[in-house]
Amino acid sequence: MDEEQLVAKKEVLQLTGISYGQLYRWKRKGLIPEAWFVRRATFTGQETFFPREKILERIERIKEMKDTHPLDDLADVITQQVNAKLQVSLERIRRLKGVDASVLEACDIDAAPKKTLSIQDALCVGAVSRLKSSARPEELDLVQRTLRARVDGPLLERIPVDRLDLQLLRKRISGGGISAEVSLVIIAPPDSVFDPDVVTVGRVDLRDLLERIKLDVAARSAEPGAGRRASEEES
Amino acid sequence: MSDERRSISLAGAGKLSGGDYARVSISGAGKVDGDLCAEEIRISGAGKLAGRTEAGQISVSGSGVFDGPVTADEMSVSGAARIEGEAKVKEMKCSGTFRVSGNLLAEYVKVSGHIRVGGNLEAEIFKASGGFDVDGLLSADKIEVHLGGKCEAREIGGESIHVERGNFREKGILLDGLVRMLWRGAAAELTASSIEGDEIELEDTTADVVRGKRVIIGPRCHVKNVEYTETLEVHDDAEVEKQTKV
Numbered sequence: 001m002d003e004e005q006l007v008a009k010k011e012v013l014q015l016t017g018i019s020y021g022q023l024y025r026w027k028r029k030g031l032i033p034e035a036w037f038v039r040r041a042t043f044t045g046q047e048t049f050f051p052r053e054k055i056l057e058r059i060e061r062i063k064e065m066k067d068t069h070p071l072d073d074l075a076d077v078i079t080q081q082v083n084a085k086l087q088v089s090l091e092r093i094r095r096l097k098g099v100d101a102s103v104l105e106a107c108d109i110d111a112a113p114k115k116t117l118s119i120q121d122a123l124c125v126g127a128v129s130r131l132k133s134s135a136r137p138e139e140l141d142l143v144q145r146t147l148r149a150r151v152d153g154p155l156l157e158r159i160p161v162d163r164l165d166l167q168l169l170r171k172r173i174s175g176g177g178i179s180a181e182v183s184l185v186i187i188a189p190p191d192s193v194f195d196p197d198v199v200t201v202g203r204v205d206l207r208d209l210l211e212r213i214k215l216d217v218a219a220r221s222a223e224p225g226a227g228r229r230a231s232e233e234e235s
Numbered sequence: 236m237s238d239e240r241r242s243i244s245l246a247g248a249g250k251l252s253g254g255d256y257a258r259v260s261i262s263g264a265g266k267v268d269g270d271l272c273a274e275e276i277r278i279s280g281a282g283k284l285a286g287r288t289e290a291g292q293i294s295v296s297g298s299g300v301f302d303g304p305v306t307a308d309e310m311s312v313s314g315a316a317r318i319e320g321e322a323k324v325k326e327m328k329c330s331g332t333f334r335v336s337g338n339l340l341a342e343y344v345k346v347s348g349h350i351r352v353g354g355n356l357e358a359e360i361f362k363a364s365g366g367f368d369v370d371g372l373l374s375a376d377k378i379e380v381h382l383g384g385k386c387e388a389r390e391i392g393g394e395s396i397h398v399e400r401g402n403f404r405e406k407g408i409l410l411d412g413l414v415r416m417l418w419r420g421a422a423a424e425l426t427a428s429s430i431e432g433d434e435i436e437l438e439d440t441t442a443d444v445v446r447g448k449r450v451i452i453g454p455r456c457h458v459k460n461v462e463y464t465e466t467l468e469v470h471d472d473a474e475v476e477k478q479t480k481v
Contacts, residue, residue, distance in 0.1 A: 009431075019433045020446070020447065021393060021394025021433045024376075024392040024393050024394070025394070028358075028359075046429060046444075
């Protein structure tokens with residue numbers, strides 16, 4: 001593999017403004033993988049280096065999320081592989097901002113009897129709720145059909161790694177006195193380039209959305225108590 | 236989960252084929268062949284557990300050998316225990332001798348005996364008044380060491396790291412002598428290749444490099460290189476080859 005650019009530990013602290021305590025704590029919580037700690041001999045002795053891009057990006061994301069979520073939940077969200085069989089409770093999804101009956105209807109989700117949603121359903125609800133103010137009903141339908149038909153295991157695994165956006169595009173084609181508008185939905189990296197006539201109507205950061213959904217699951221699974229604690233004694 | 240679990244007691248020479256129990260107590264020479272899951276495991280004789288072990292509480296006052304990974308809420312060792320594999324123990328107390336061949340991942344670790352870890356020892360709070368030997372990284376938010384024997388780790392990292400000479404001396408020469416004898420005459424000191432933390436206060440420590448925000452290098456320390464970002468104090472009776480404010 002290509003030789004990644006490395007950054008020394010003390011430089012990481014300087015660049016990100018975090019403390020040693022935070023760095024070691026995050027490592028302990030599994031937020032920074034052991035494999036990223038690269039030990040190299042330098043003239044001052046052993047020093048620890050990290051893959052530059054990965055560590056800086058990871059720390060920024062932890063900093064963004066740490067105030068709103070417990071560290072223990074973050075580990076699941078940031079590091080765990082996405083399970084395609086993940087089930088999300090409808091109850092919780094409904095509490096997300098912008099999710100109402102019209103969104104569920106647009107996603108073809110029957111609100112009453114179904115208690116849990118598949119990960120694809122959850123992504124649909126999330127994407128539709130974010131796009132509903134800018135998109136037309138038939139476009140929302142296209143969005144949900146795209147997510148259902150195209151988001152499978154391999155793509156789900158790519159989402160946490162490569163940033164992928166779901167984008168809703170429109171293009172007007174005219175000629176011979178007739179003009180028509182075409183709507184397209186694509187799942188592509190955010191910096192994808194289109195021809196100049198394409199208009200981006202809306203975009204949803206799928207990684208962010210997936211993280212939110214996973215957080216929801218993590219928060220739920222953390223609730224039940226870890227079993228009883230027997231009274232302590234020393235003999 | 237709701238079905239009733241049995242309790243079993245191995246006294247004399249006994250064998251158990253693993254399984255799910257409420258309470259397992261080994262007071263003679265007992266062996267568990269498969270994976271064991273129990274709310275409570277007590278070893279006061281000689282116990283050998285061949286599989287993986289999962290328990291609420293484990294106490295070893297005799298000798299316990301765990302040939303597989305161990306997961307427990309609480310574990311206390313006042314005898315001798317050895318784990319071949321990784322140990323995940325929320326609350327670990329060791330007043331005897333304890334060896335883990337892999338990583339020891341915990342929330343709270345208290346060592347007044349001796350602990351040896353082949354991998355990393357990571358906890359939220361680590362308190363030692365005995366000795367330790369960590370082949371990898373010793374990391375905790377709070378590390379508090381009262382040197383009571385030879386203490387070694389390749390790397391030490393955390394938020395606050397406090398190392399001071401143990402207070403055996405104050406209790407008289409006899410106890411001090413006894414402690415020295417127990418640890419084969421080894422001096423009560425800490426050795427590490429690197430020590431990194433936000434607040435660091437050291438005594439009797441030898442290290443290649445100490446990096447921190449606020450650092451105090453106390454008596455009888457030998458440090459090749461100190462890098463600090465805010466403050467540094469070096470005791471008269473300490474040796475620092477190079478110090479840099481970064």
